[in-house]
Amino acid sequence: MTLASWLGMAATCLVASLLQATNGFGFAVLAVPLFLVLAPPGEAVPIIIVISFAVSIFVMPRLYRWVDLGQLRRVTIGALAALPAGLFAFAYANRIIVGTVAGTIVTAFALMLAWHRRYGRAQALRSSPRRDVAIGAAAGVATGLVGMAGPPVLIYLMLARAPMMTMRATLIAFFTLIYAVTLTANAAFVGMPGRDWLIAISLLPFVWIGGRIGLRVGDRLGETSAAVLAITVLAATGLYTLAAALHSAVW
Numbered sequence: 001m002t003l004a005s006w007l008g009m010a011a012t013c014l015v016a017s018l019l020q021a022t023n024g025f026g027f028a029v030l031a032v033p034l035f036l037v038l039a040p041p042g043e044a045v046p047i048i049i050v051i052s053f054a055v056s057i058f059v060m061p062r063l064y065r066w067v068d069l070g071q072l073r074r075v076t077i078g079a080l081a082a083l084p085a086g087l088f089a090f091a092y093a094n095r096i097i098v099g100t101v102a103g104t105i106v107t108a109f110a111l112m113l114a115w116h117r118r119y120g121r122a123q124a125l126r127s128s129p130r131r132d133v134a135i136g137a138a139a140g141v142a143t144g145l146v147g148m149a150g151p152p153v154l155i156y157l158m159l160a161r162a163p164m165m166t167m168r169a170t171l172i173a174f175f176t177l178i179y180a181v182t183l184t185a186n187a188a189f190v191g192m193p194g195r196d197w198l199i200a201i202s203l204l205p206f207v208w209i210g211g212r213i214g215l216r217v218g219d220r221l222g223e224t225s226a227a228v229l230a231i232t233v234l235a236a237t238g239l240y241t242l243a244a245a246l247h248s249a250v251w
Helices: 003-023 027-038 041-062 069-092 095-119 129-146 150-159 164-190 194-221 223-250
Strands: none
Touching (some): 095 129, 095 150
């Protein structure tokens, strides 16, 4: 990895953790597509998983009492069942495919957030055990392929109108479990060089700094402004990633 790539990842971690602190989500969703521009998928995705796991471990002790254990169990079962499919696809996918999938997920996520801000309160999606497992499966595939566990589960919980604290706690608990398993599976079956571990560890201070700044920015922006900022940044990131993947495919 070049110094320029590492600096780009450090800047990405700073901005992504700032976004996470202001909105409660968004680190991996923003970091993954930009990391894929800076490094090959085999290097970028494992680093993201290590950082995301570390962030989840740090936040989880503050939220565990609000976790919906039944829903967490069902979503995790679905994710673990589908995770091998995502890891298999990741092992054989090229950079263009992974970038396209990541860009599509992020763009769709931004659109769903915008829709929810405008219309989501008018109607709610009824959650059910089968839907919990199905959404978990979608998250498992996304985690194995591009390192993003959040979008399917977060959109589902938002549409089901889960209480904010329950949604955040259940989501972070899910991240902790699925990233731990994904990290273990990656290390055991795909392989993760020591250099990638060192890169991930070296980026953690930027995550901490961005998080501290984000907490202050979030207090000043307010909920509406923070949500608009998140949607704008995510949409721009998703579209940029899709454009970069298209450019690589054509040229």
